[in-house]
Amino acid sequence: xxxxxxxxxxxxxxxxxxxxxxxxxxxxxxxxxxxxxxxxxxxxxxxxxxxxxxxxxxxxxxxxxxxxxxxxxxxxxxxxxxxxxxxxxxxxxxxxxxxxxxxxxxxxxxxxxxxxxxxxxxxxxxxxxxxxxxxxxxxxxxxxxxxxxxxxxxxxxxxxxxxxxxxxxxxxxxxxxxxxxxxxxxxxxxx
Amino acid sequence: xxxxxxxxxxxxxxxxxxxxxxxxxxxxxxxxxxxxxxxxxxxxxxxxxxxxxxxxxxxxxx
Numbered sequence: 001x002x003x004x005x006x007x008x009x010x011x012x013x014x015x016x017x018x019x020x021x022x023x024x025x026x027x028x029x030x031x032x033x034x035x036x037x038x039x040x041x042x043x044x045x046x047x048x049x050x051x052x053x054x055x056x057x058x059x060x061x062x063x064x065x066x067x068x069x070x071x072x073x074x075x076x077x078x079x080x081x082x083x084x085x086x087x088x089x090x091x092x093x094x095x096x097x098x099x100x101x102x103x104x105x106x107x108x109x110x111x112x113x114x115x116x117x118x119x120x121x122x123x124x125x126x127x128x129x130x131x132x133x134x135x136x137x138x139x140x141x142x143x144x145x146x147x148x149x150x151x152x153x154x155x156x157x158x159x160x161x162x163x164x165x166x167x168x169x170x171x172x173x174x175x176x177x178x179x180x181x182x183x184x185x186x187x188x189x190x191x
Numbered sequence: 192x193x194x195x196x197x198x199x200x201x202x203x204x205x206x207x208x209x210x211x212x213x214x215x216x217x218x219x220x221x222x223x224x225x226x227x228x229x230x231x232x233x234x235x236x237x238x239x240x241x242x243x244x245x246x247x248x249x250x251x252x253x
Contacts, residue, residue: 001218013222016229044229047213047221048206051232053243082240083252098251108243109236158199162206169210 001046003174006143010133011045018110019045022055023137025102025112028077030140032070035059036126038142039151043163045132045141046170050159053109054101058122067091078105121146121183121190145176149183 002010015023022041029035037045039056062070071087081090082101093100097118103111117123125142132139144167151160168175213221244252 001213011218011222013218014226016222016226017233018229044225047210047225049209049225049228051229053233053236082243086253089253093251096251099249108238108240110233111243158202162202165203165206166210169207170213 001170003171006174006176007129008131008133009046011135013134015134018052018055019134021104021110022112023134023139024077025055025074025079026057026139027137028073028079029057029059029070031073032066033059033062034126034140036129036140036142038125038147040159040163042141042144042147043166045134045139046167048163048166050162054111054113056099056113056115058115058117058125060126061116062094064091067094074102079103080105082108082111119190121150121187144171144174145179146183148175149180149187153184153187 001013004010013019018041022037022045026035026037035057037055037057040048040050040052041055044050044052068087071081071090079102082103083093084090090100094114094116097116099113099115101111101113103109117126125146128143128146129140130143132141148164148167151164238246240252244250
């Protein structure tokens with residue numbers, strides 16, 4: 001794993017089924033809208049020894065016509081929405097700031113949990129992404145400092161604290177520790 | 192120190208050791224081992240859509 005700079009990581013890893021699923025989905029998604037992967041998969045793609053049943057992704061607000069084109073393309077590539085089939089219902093969930101989930105036909109797990117940005121921290125995550133190059137395929141993950149702060153201050157479950165520890169350990173020379181502290185203080189005030 | 196604290200301490204210790212392994216071995220090496228955990232967990236997962244949403248505490252589906 002090579003940390004090239006604060007915005008680029010290169011990993012020459014064998015793909016897991018979860019990696020292949022995530023790359024496939026985001027390759028379609030990025031044709032229509034920016035995105036950023038957050039939470040557990042950020043730690044997993046950087047080597048954390050655990051599985052996950054879903055991959056969390058944030059996108060900016062998207063209008064209905066663009067959403068319909070995205071949804072059509074996903075269906076053409078054998079994805080379905082677990083929440084509902086009707087595109088208007090699916091879109092209405094996004095409008096209510098609820099997450100929608102996509103999996104491959106005839107499966108439940110793994111799935112993508114897709115949601116709109118809803119606060120300043122989501123905006124930071126979308127703005128400050130890291131481009132992870134995995135054997136020539138690219139995915140965009142949140143900056144690690146924000147993920148560590150969010151897991152240590154807000155989520156705080158054993159699993160989340162272990163994810164944060166993994167990120168701290170695996171990227172220790174490359175992290176901006178003062179930025180982690182800054183995010184932690186802002187998060188304390190926000191939630 | 193209670194059992195839960197001790198257990199969590201051991202888990203964090205393992206996380207640190209594994210992260211050090213990731214840092215000091217080739218991507219191919221660590222990912223091969225990690226993939227065994229991920230792929231077997233995904234293969235063994237067998238639940239209905241309703242069971243999945245219940246597990247997640249989500250109710251917005253039709």
